[in-house]
Each structure stands twice: as structure tokens, then as C-alpha cells.
Amino acid sequence: MTILNESGIPDVLPPLHAVNGLAERLPDVLVVVVGTQADAHLVQCLPAVPSPNLPRSRRNPRVIFAVIDPGDPPQQGLLASRIVESAAGLHGTKLVLLVAGRTAGSLGVDAAFEARLVARKLDLPAEVVNPDAPRMVPGVLSTDLEDSVLATLVNLCPKRRTSDLVETASPAKRGGLFGGLLGRGIEASQSKDSRPVVLLGGALSPGAARMLAAEFSRARVEVAGAVPGLRIGELPPLGEGTVVAVMDPNLTSAATAAERRGATVVRTLMPVGVDGTARFVQDVAEEAGTRTSEVVRARSAWEDLGVLRNRIRGKRIFFTGDTGLEIPLARFLADAGAVVLEVGAPRLDRRFLAAELQALGPDVDIVVSPDYRGQTNRIDETRPDVVICSPGLHLPLVARGHLCRSPRDFLEAGLYGYGGARRILELLVLTMQRAETLDSLNL
Amino acid sequence: MKLLRGVYEGPQSYGILRLAASIRGVHALLRALPGEAYFRTLYAARERTGEMAPVTLSPLREGPDDSMAPGNLARDISGVVRRHPKTEIVILARSEASLLSEESIPVTEAEGTGRPPELVTFSWESSGMRETEAAELALEDLIRARMHDRPQRSPYPTVNLFGPPIFGPDAAAEYAEAERLLDMIGVEVNARVPLGANVGDLGRLSRAWANVLLYREIGESATLYLQDELGMPRVTTPMIGAAGTGAVLRSVGELCQLDPKSVQRTIWAELACTAKLPWYARLEPPETFQDRRVAIFGDFTYPLGLGYALAREVGLEITACGTYLTHLERDFLFHAHTFTEGAFVEDDPDEVAARIEAAKPDLLIGTHLEEGVADSLGVPFLPLCPPVIDRPFVERPLVGYAGSSVLADALDSVLQRTREEPAGEAGMQWTDGALQEAAEVPLFLRGRARRRAEERARQQGSREVTREIFLESRS
Numbered sequence: 027m028t029i030l031n032e033s034g035i036p037d038v039l040p041p042l043h044a045v046n047g048l049a050e051r052l053p054d055v056l057v058v059v060v061g062t063q064a065d066a067h068l069v070q071c072l073p074a075v076p077s078p079n080l081p082r083s084r085r086n087p088r089v090i091f092a093v094i095d096p097g098d099p100p101q102q103g104l105l106a107s108r109i110v111e112s113a114a115g116l117h118g119t120k121l122v123l124l125v126a127g128r129t130a131g132s133l134g135v136d137a138a139f140e141a142r143l144v145a146r147k148l149d150l151p152a153e154v155v156n157p158d159a160p161r162m163v164p165g166v167l168s169t170d171l172e173d174s175v176l177a178t179l180v181n182l183c184p185k186r187r188t189s190d191l192v193e194t195a196s197p198a199k200r201g202g203l204f205g206g207l208l209g210r211g212i213e214a215s216q217s218k219d220s221r222p223v224v225l226l227g228g229a230l231s232p233g234a235a236r237m238l239a240a241e242f243s244r245a246r247v248e249v250a251g252a253v254p255g256l257r258i259g260e261l262p263p264l265g266e267g268t269v270v271a272v273m274d275p276n277l278t279s280a281a282t283a284a285e286r287r288g289a290t291v292v293r294t295l296m297p298v299g300v301d302g303t304a305r306f307v308q309d310v311a312e313e314a315g316t317r318t319s320e321v322v323r324a325r326s327a328w329e330d331l332g333v334l335r336n337r338i339r340g341k342r343i344f345f346t347g348d349t350g351l352e353i354p355l356a357r358f359l360a361d362a363g364a365v366v367l368e369v370g371a372p373r374l375d376r377r378f379l380a381a382e383l384q385a386l387g388p389d390v391d392i393v394v395s396p397d398y399r400g401q402t403n404r405i406d407e408t409r410p411d412v413v414i415c416s417p418g419l420h421l422p423l424v425a426r427g428h429l430c431r432s433p434r435d436f437l438e439a440g441l442y443g444y445g446g447a448r449r450i451l452e453l454l455v456l457t458m459q460r461a462e463t464l465d466s467l468n469l
Numbered sequence: 470m471k472l473l474r475g476v477y478e479g480p481q482s483y484g485i486l487r488l489a490a491s492i493r494g495v496h497a498l499l500r501a502l503p504g505e506a507y508f509r510t511l512y513a514a515r516e517r518t519g520e521m522a523p524v525t526l527s528p529l530r531e532g533p534d535d536s537m538a539p540g541n542l543a544r545d546i547s548g549v550v551r552r553h554p555k556t557e558i559v560i561l562a563r564s565e566a567s568l569l570s571e572e573s574i575p576v577t578e579a580e581g582t583g584r585p586p587e588l589v590t591f592s593w594e595s596s597g598m599r600e601t602e603a604a605e606l607a608l609e610d611l612i613r614a615r616m617h618d619r620p621q622r623s624p625y626p627t628v629n630l631f632g633p634p635i636f637g638p639d640a641a642a643e644y645a646e647a648e649r650l651l652d653m654i655g656v657e658v659n660a661r662v663p664l665g666a667n668v669g670d671l672g673r674l675s676r677a678w679a680n681v682l683l684y685r686e687i688g689e690s691a692t693l694y695l696q697d698e699l700g701m702p703r704v705t706t707p708m709i710g711a712a713g714t715g716a717v718l719r720s721v722g723e724l725c726q727l728d729p730k731s732v733q734r735t736i737w738a739e740l741a742c743t744a745k746l747p748w749y750a751r752l753e754p755p756e757t758f759q760d761r762r763v764a765i766f767g768d769f770t771y772p773l774g775l776g777y778a779l780a781r782e783v784g785l786e787i788t789a790c791g792t793y794l795t796h797l798e799r800d801f802l803f804h805a806h807t808f809t810e811g812a813f814v815e816d817d818p819d820e821v822a823a824r825i826e827a828a829k830p831d832l833l834i835g836t837h838l839e840e841g842v843a844d845s846l847g848v849p850f851l852p853l854c855p856p857v858i859d860r861p862f863v864e865r866p867l868v869g870y871a872g873s874s875v876l877a878d879a880l881d882s883v884l885q886r887t888r889e890e891p892a893g894e895a896g897m898q899w900t901d902g903a904l905q906e907a908a909e910v911p912l913f914l915r916g917r918a919r920r921r922a923e924e925r926a927r928q929q930g931s932r933e934v935t936r937e938i939f940l941e942s943r944s
């Protein structure tokens with residue numbers, strides 16, 4: 027594996043576009059986008075799940091734009107009182123999210139203050155999410171807003187009751203310590219306690235957490251809940267003694283937030299692909315206090331995929347990079363026999379993704395902050411079989427005769443778990459099959 | 470500050486980029502945060518040609534001089550010049566974040582040299598400005614920048630067409646229809662501006678005898694400039710409906726000193742073959758249009774043009790006609806008052822919904838944001854005013870005689886359908902509590918909420934909608 031830094035401009039969908047998707051996904055949240063006309067226009071133009079054709083999306087009554095006139099910035103507290111008025115017409119609101127980025131800040135809006143005021147007046151939690159928040163590692167991913175929102179939700183999770191903690195505190199600590207020191211700790215399996223597991227991620231594929239919870243229950247590990255879950259009212263307790271299993275590679279802030287609350291965040295592979303799921307289930311189970319082996323299950327999963335793998339073997343795949351999901355996907359496809367030509371990473375947090383990067387095959391090149399023009403040229407030169415690219419590059423690449431899919435197609439199909447591994451391969455095979463059928467037409 | 474559920478216009482940078490992407494040979498450098506660059510994605514999805522938008526991002530970031538990565542403006546400009554050798558004009562557009570950050574824009578060597586590529590910057594850019602106004606001013610500046618040679622008037626009659634920029638609904642088809650009609654009366658189109666023009670065309674505008682404005686929102690200042698500077702007359706009547714189109718053709722004929730009889734002959738010929746709106750108005754029994762109320766909302770040209778055509782040529786009652794272009798308020802109200810009492814200017818979708826609801830229309834013509842209102846009121850809807858998000862592969866013009874037929878078809882389908890609809894069941898009673906709850910529902914959802922509540926009440930065998938039934942139907 028080689029990591030190159032191209033210092034270019036990657037083609038990444040603005041993180042703010044995710045507002046629509048999040049509002050659809052979390053039905054009891056009122057999202058207020060605080061900013062200028064530009065922010066409101068962006069959110070309105072880009073639909074919930076951007077496919078290359080950007081299908082029309084219904085206006086969501088739970089997304090409101092606070093458009094601030096730069097010539098006349100609002101007085102303190104005005105924004106809050108307007109939000110309170112609009113929230114009155116929407117039943118069942120459990121959380122108010124103020125999405126306030128850099129423009130809101132430079133217009134002098136104190137979003138945190140307004141949020142506190144909203145919280146007090148409505149007697150509901152109100153939080154600020156900054157889509158432009160500076161991060162440890164530079165770069166922008168199109169999924170950054172989801173990460174920030176999940177970090178906020180982590181902080182909203184109820185803390186575990188002290189009585190629960192007292193019961194499990196000492197053995198849990200011992201298990202955690204040995205688990206950390208000895209890798210696959212044998213001690214851990216011997217300890218009788220089991221710590222609750224909370225799944226973190228899958229913000230845009232609602233069924234994801236349920237699928238993984240099923241895998242865990244097969245391994246006799248109980249999943250206490252998921253963040254974001256289905257409703258804000260059902261957020262699981264998260265704090266000291268909780269094991270947090272991160273499902274997406276882009277959730278650095280959310281994982282950090284969980285760690286700050288004292289939870290143990292398991293650093294392992296993402297549950298994408300067969301080996302990824304196996305390692306994920308095994309490591310999380312171990313951290314939770316149950317020793318399990320996924321070897322048999324992984325082997326049979328690979329065997330089941332035999333036919334599909336034959337179709338994928340030797341196919342050349344290029345990832346331009348957009349969501350951050352590309353790295354686990356590339357890892358799985360390389361394991362399944364595909365040739366991964368390049369993986370673009372608009373941002374690469376090497377420490378967070380250490381396990382993923384280690385598991386990535388030796389022949390895979392990662393290009394950090396790739397330049398989309400450079401990538402287009404490389405795609406033209408190498409002529410991959412499939413390009414997995416962002417919506418901005420999709421049409422231009424299709425016009426140049428390449429076969430393209432969006433990383434979001436995989437998310438929509440459900441890419442987690444063993445079942446997800448099959449769906450990933452099926453999606454690719456279907457894509458190639460259809461292209462072959464269309465190519466064979468005599469037009 | 471306003472709390473809105475949607476916006477009709479984008480920011481000023483978006484208007485400038487739309488304009489820049491319409492003219493060949495122009496490349497825009499957008500100074501913005503990395504998270505503000507969505508134009509390329511939109512361009513790919515809306516145009517569906519497979520071409521990349523002629524827009525490059527110059528990301529606004531800390532310490533741009535620490536590395537050779539993009540971010541240093543001067544370097545990014547030379548990068549554009551190097552990467553796009555055929556570019557003749559480089560436009561510098563600044564996003565809201567860039568304008569609010571108050572960074573100073575360095576003057577580079579490329580500026581003002583007159584050698585290609587020329588760098589055009591806009592001193593009027595401000596963060597409060599909207600898309601349409603910015604596009605209008607940018608077009609004028611671009612034309613001013615190319616007014617070096619001013620070639621002589623062409624020996625035969627020609628006109629410039631000032632139409633919509635890219636993403637306009639069926640924009641290319643609008644130009645094509647106007648050009649077809651002008652060609653029939655013997656007037657050649659010197660240039661289509663901005664869509665379909667190249668940089669060279671901008672310098673040759675002075676060849677034309679007159680300017681025809683298909684889309685006044687974008688061409689207004691540019692044509693006024695040409696009128697003041699070169700004395701070029703302009704035709705501003707919207708070319709919508711058969712009467713509007715005829716008026717434009719006659720004015721052009723006059724300005725180009727054509728024989729009025731021959732122009733009239735062409736108009737008659739077209740009326741006989743292509744223009745179906747007058748024919749439709751005559752064919753349908755008067756009851757179809759009698760007491761039918763229409764609400765129209767949109768930009769400037771389309772609501773006014775459609776308002777004239779529907780009120781005069783078809784005989785529908787226009788109970789509301791509005792625009793979201795607040796900077797054109799006086800002009801709009803002046804024209805709209807000639808055919809309706811309900812003219813208004815409003816850029817908040819909820820207020821627009823309230824105005825439309827108050828006008829009690831039987832048909833709503835508007836932008837994509839009004840679709841929900843029509844749905845909520847249960848009236849047919851025609852998305853004929855920009856912004857619209859449908860992107861058909863086959864474009865159908867709304868201007869000219871062919872456009873009048875498109876309009877006739879659209880009217881025929883919706884007016885027919887409502888006539889066939891069974892009369893609604895007898896009105897259901899609402900308790901005060903239920904009415905109070907309904908009043909809190911956002912306007913554009915209210916009609917649907919009412920219908921669902923009544924349906925629920927019927928299912929439960931209740932004769933009235935109570936607060937409980939209403940809340941149940943919403944959960």
C-alpha cells in the first residue's frame with residue numbers, strides 16, 4: 027500500500043447537503059440551517075440521497091432555513107424566538123439542531139446562545155452543529171455533517187445509571203485492561219460480566235444497525251441500542267462501561283465524543299465485507315466480554331460468495347473518494363479478487379483508520395486530497411472496469427465511456443455485515459451485466 | 470433575518486456561475502470554502518451533457534502560502550489559464566463566505582492587459598445580493614469588457630437575442646423558437662446571449678440593429694447599456710402567447726424597416742399552422758374558462774407573459790400574480806396591474822402560499838416550490854416558471870407560437886381533468902380545537918392535513934373532525 031498526497035481539489039459533495047437526509051432519517055428532529063441565502067440554496071438544490079441525476083426531493087417540513095441578511099444581522103435572541111414559533115406547528119419534535127457554519131459565525135450569530143435559549147423556551151434539547159468545524163486532519167468529506175450530528179447525538183445519550191456502573195465497574199475495567207494489553211485477551215473471555223454494546227453509525231441506511239445487531243445476537247452479544255437509532259427518544263445509555271462499535275470510517279468526531287464520555291471505542295475493521303464483519307463482531311464481542319470466533323462463519327460466507335467472486339475477479343476498480351466509505355469497500359473488493367487501482371481519500375485520518383489501512387492489500391494505492399482533474403486523466407489512461415465516484419464526476423465520466431457507481435448506491439443497498447458483502451458484489455455484477463447488455467445492442 | 474422553508478433564488482455567486490457557464494470561452498474561478506462548491510455537481514446533473522462545468526474552485530483556507538496546494542488566488546488564476554488554454558475570459562466569483570471574510574483580492578497581472586485571457590472581476594459583489602440580479606450585472610460587465618472594436622451594423626437586418634442562462638427551463642428551445650420566427654420575417658439572429666454565445670459574439674453585438682429581450686431579468690442592464698452607448702433599440706414585450714409574440718415580431722419588423730404587410734403575412738401563416746392557443750381558446754366552450762381562477766407565481770417574464778396570455782387570449786381570471794424578484798418590484802407591479810388586482814412581490818414561500826390560498830385559485834402556475842401548495846389546495850399545478858427542477862431530454866419552448874401551443878396543451882390537460890373530477894363530498898364539520906391545531910400546521914401542508922383528517926373521521930364514522938382525530942391523522 028502506498029499513500030500519496032496530491033494536494034489537489036477533490037470532487038466532494040458539500041457536507042451541508044446531508045441536512046435533508048438527516049431530517050428524513052431522524053423524524054423527530056427539527057433542523058434549522060442558520061446562514062446566508064447560499065446555505066439555504068445549497069441544501070434545497072441537493073436532495074437527500076444524491077444520485078448522479080439528483081432526483082427531486084420533497085420539501086421536508088422539518089428543515090427550516092434561517093436566512094440572515096448580511097446588511098442587517100439579527101439581534102441576540104431573535105433567532106431563538108422565531109425558531110420557537112416555527113416549532114409550535116410541528117408535532118413530536120424531540121430535538122432542535124441548529125446547523126450553523128462559518129457564515130453564521132462571521133455574521134455575528136451566537137448559535138450556542140440561541141440554542142440554549144431555544145432549549146429553555148421549548149424545554150427540549152437544542153444543539154449546534156457546525157458543518158465547517160475544523161478537524162485534526164485537513165480535508166472535507168461529504169459525510170462530515172453526519173459525523174458532527176452523530177457526535178451531538180452521542181452527547182445527548184443518557185448516561186448509564188450509577189447503580190449499573192457499580193455492578194460492572196471492577197470486572198469491566200479488568201477485562202478492558204487485559205483486552206487492551208493482550209490483544210485477543212483470554213482473560214476477557216473468562217470474565218462473566220458483559221458490557222452493553224452500542225452501535226455508532228449507519229446514519230443513512232436505517233436497517234444497518236438492525237442487521238448488525240442480528241449478527242451480534244448470533245454471537246450471543248446483546249446490543250443495547252444504536253446511535254442514531256430510529257428516534258431521538260430511544261437513544262441508548264452511553265458512558266463509562268459501554269462498548270461503542272463504530273460502523274463507518276468517517277465518524278472520527280462521533281467516536282471521540284463517545285470516548286470523552288468514558289465509553290470504550292473498539293478500534294477494529296469496519297463491518298464491511300466478510301473479513302471486516304468477522305473481525306468487527308469478534309473484536310466488539312471480546313470487548314463486551316464474550317469470546318466468540320467468527321472463523322467458521324466467515325469461511326462459509328466466502329464460500330457462498332464464490333460465484334459472485336468469479337465475476338469480480340480481476341476487474342479493475344477505481345475509487346475517486348467522496349464519502350470516506352471507500353477504504354473499507356476497497357479492502358473488501360481487493361480481498362474478493364478485484365484489482366483496486368486507486369482509492370481517493372479527500373481526508374485520511376490514519377490513526378483512526380489504522381486497522382483498515384493495515385488490512386488493505388499491498389497493491390492498493392491511496393491518494394490523499396486527490397485532484398479531480400488528475401483523477402479523470404488517470405481514469406482515462408487506466409480505463410478501469412468500474413469507477414466508484416462522487417455525483418459531480420459521475421456524468422462526465424459516463425460521457426467518457428466509463429462505467430460508474432456512486433458510493434451511496436452501496437450505502438442504500440445496505441453494505442454492512444455478511445449480507446452486505448453479498449449485496450456489494452451483486453450490485454457490481456449487476457452494473458457490469460447491464461453495461462454488457464447495453465453494449466451488445468446494435469444501435 | 471427570515472425563517473424560510475425554501476428559497477427561490479441562489480446567492481449571487483450562483484448567478485454569476487450560471488452566466489459564466491452559459492458562454493463558451495468563459496471560465497469562472499470561484500473563491501469559496503471547500504464546502505460551498507456544489508455548482509459542478511448541479512451542472513452535471515441538470516445539463517446531463519457529460520461536460521464538466523467551466524468552474525474551478527479556489528478554496529478559502531488557512532495558510533494558503535504554506536504549500537503549493539490550491540488556495541492562493543494568484544496561483545489559482547494562473548492555474549486556470551494553464552489548464553484551460555482556450556479560455557478567453559476568466560471570471561472571478563466570490564462566495565458568501567469569501568465576501569463575509571473580507572479578504573482582499575489581489576490585482577494580478579492578467580487583469581486589464583487586454584491580452585487573452587482577460588480577467589474580469591466584479592466590484593459590486595456583495596453577500597446580500599441574489600442570483601438574478603448578479604447574473605444581470607455580470608452580463609453587462611462582460612459585454613462592457615468586450616466592447617473594444619464595435620464592428621459596424623450588418624448590411625441586412627439582424628438582432629441580438631437576450632434570453633435565459635443555463636438551468637432556465639427549456640432555455641435552448643426558447644432561443645431556437647425565437648430565432649425560427651425572426652428568421653421567417655427575414656431577420657437574422659446576430660448573437661444569442663448568454664446561452665450559446667461565445668466570447669467573440671459578445672464583441673460583435675454592435676452589428677445587430679436591435680436587441681430582443683426574451684428574458685428581461687438577465688438582459689435588462691446589458692441592453693440598456695447598449696442602448697445608451699450605441700443607440701441600439703430594444704424590444705421588451707414578453708414573447709409569450711400569440712398576441713405577445715405578434716407584438717414582438719411587429720416591433721422588430723418596424724425597427725428593422727421591414728414591410729409591415731409581409732411581417733403580418735408571416736404572422737397569419739404561423740397563426741394558421743403553429744400557434745394553437747387562439748385555436749384552443751376558440752374551440753373550447755366558454756364555460757371551460759368562465760369563472761376559472763388562476764394564480765401565477767414566478768420570476769418576471771414568465772408570470773407577466775403568462776398573465777397577459779391567460780387573461781386576454783384565454784379569458785381566465787388571474788386572481789394572484791406574484792414575483793420573488795424583490796429588486797424588480799416596481800416594474801412588476803406596474804405591468805401586473807394591467808391584468809390582475811392581485812399583484813404581489815414576496816420571497817418567503819410560506820407567505821406566497823398564504824397569498825395563493827387567499828386567492829382561491831382553480832389552477833396554480835408556479836415554480837417547483839409551489840407544487841406542495843397546489844397539492845395542499847387540491848388544485849392542478851403547472852410548473853412553468855423558473856426555478857423548476859424537471860429536466861426533460863426534449864425541451865419544449867414556452868415563447869413564440871410553438872410555445873403558445875405548448876401552453877394550450879398544458880391548459881387543456883389540467884382544465885379538462887378538473888372538469889371530470891367528481892364533486893367533493895359534503896363539507897365535514899370541524900370542532901374549534903381541531904381548527905386551532907390545523908392553524909398551526911405549516912401552510913403548504915395544511916390542505917393535505919385537512920384532507921387526511923377528514924378521511925380519518927370518515928373511516929371512524931365520525932361526522933365531525935375533533936382535535937383527537939386530527940392529531941391521530943397526523944401521527
